[in-house]
Amino acid sequence: MTNSEILFVNRKLPHVDVNILKGNEPTPFVARKYDKGTHIAECIHQHPEAEVCFMPWDSGIMLMDGMEQSFCPGDMFLIPGNTYHHPVFNTSGNKGLVVVYFSSGFIDQIPPAWFDLKAVLASRGAAIKLEGNLDAARLILKLERLLQSAEEGRDILCQGIFLQLMSHFALELRLQYPHLNQKKNTLIKKFSKTLDYIHANLSSDIDLPELYRRAGLSRSRFCEQFKECFGVSAAQYIQTARLEKSKYLLVSTRLLVNEIAYACGYNWPSFFNRVFKKSTGVSPSEFRQNEKSLGENIKIQEFIGS
Template sequence: MKFQEALIPARTKDMFLLKLYHSQVKPGKRQNRRHHHTEFEIALFKSGSGTYTVGDTAYAIQPGDIFLFSTHEVHCITEIHEGEDMLLLNVHFEPRFIWSTGNDLFDAKYLKIFFERNDAFENRLDRQNPATAVIRSLILQMEDEFAKQLPEYELMVKIQLLTILVTVSRHYDYVSRESSRPAVHVKSLSQIEDAIHYIHDHLDSDLSLDDLAKAANMSRSYFSTIFKRLNGISPWDYITIKRIEQSIEYLESTDSSILEIACRCGFNNTANFNRAFKKITGKTPSEYR
């Protein structure tokens, strides 16, 4: 698999708010491996055909297909048919790329397609819906913005992403119209973002719910509720995934022992590390290495 990445970085070192990258995969059957991440994902298939397995549902893939995935939603390409390689363009973005208080025009309400789905929702956008071609064009425009990097290209990418989310909400019957989710106060957005920065600055340390709630200046219960409402996963799931992502970097770039990597990533023993790693990636650290 080959990656060409383009990033919009976060304020926290070594983190990103949005990542666009290409994947090229050879034909063949593939293990159905659990695959989680804290970001939302939009995937555009440029070539190749096969099968995308999402939970218990298998979707046929053909060029031009677009898939949407929420945080912590298990998905895996399980087969690529013989013929041409599969080439796809992935956009991963943190929920706070949309709801961060530094952006007056952006709000958590635009993330309904990830949080408030109805029974008609499918991960693969309807091929026959004319809006799918519009979204496909917007994704390619994002790719072009990253390639040219003209002045203010980061803002243009955000505008294009927001346009995609609004288009999905308007033109597909995928979003529940009977939402009971109350609005989140703008002050709470800033407080949750402070807690996220605290998490990233202390991934290698012991973290408690009290620590996170204090960083957000919230009560424990209110912090947990608002965090999950904005990010789609609990604070602990978020921390675990980020620690595993950090450990993968160490596995790929160092010769450190599994125990050393576990300790550097905030795990107090290899048993907990192995259990968490397999839950997130489908493999043990040793198998991954």
């Protein structure tokens, strides 16, 4: 499914506003487990509450404000409030998902050191994806079970677990934007469409003039501000993103190395092998062999099934 098709889907599907927290919940957030084949809305929808959406078993595409991000079993998303979104599963239904919603007031409890995470939660459409994080999966399932219980001191326990869950998203954000600081929040927002374009097109040639256009900058200003924001040039950022995607595919899929090379935008597998070994010190095949498992997704499925 292409970006243009996603945009078409968004125009055709009705946009629904859903009020999750009715004001009578005992905590400033609520968790819901949706059974097989169900979700809160059958179309693109939004609500003022932010949410963490966890897909234990299914793969598909998350639609968000006209953009798309793929997900695999065990992935989860942190989606800011007032962001139109909807999971589209690869099969005719799904095996169930867990969603934790929290009000905007709870964002104030996030530690000041996570200023970048707070900035994301205040920005419509700036979702963060965690790929197969077993610790985060345990936390969201523990939170969901606790919110359905009547355990004494539940509110305080839930808030503690929730902050632990947010720490994983805060770390992921820092990994994606290692040079982020408070002064650069404005630049991050300026380059959001550029980054969306890059990550949606890692498997193909990326048109640099298109990056300038999406940022609304001249070539020289783009190069200057992009490096100021991320500490590397756009070309270096793209290469790093492709390598990180290749590592993920190596440990989470059974695709051939040549197939992974093409999926990550390398037209020549031999060139991919050279670049990968220069970056990691081992070949793609050795990297895969050194891993003890096929990735966190399998671990999460085992955990859910235990």
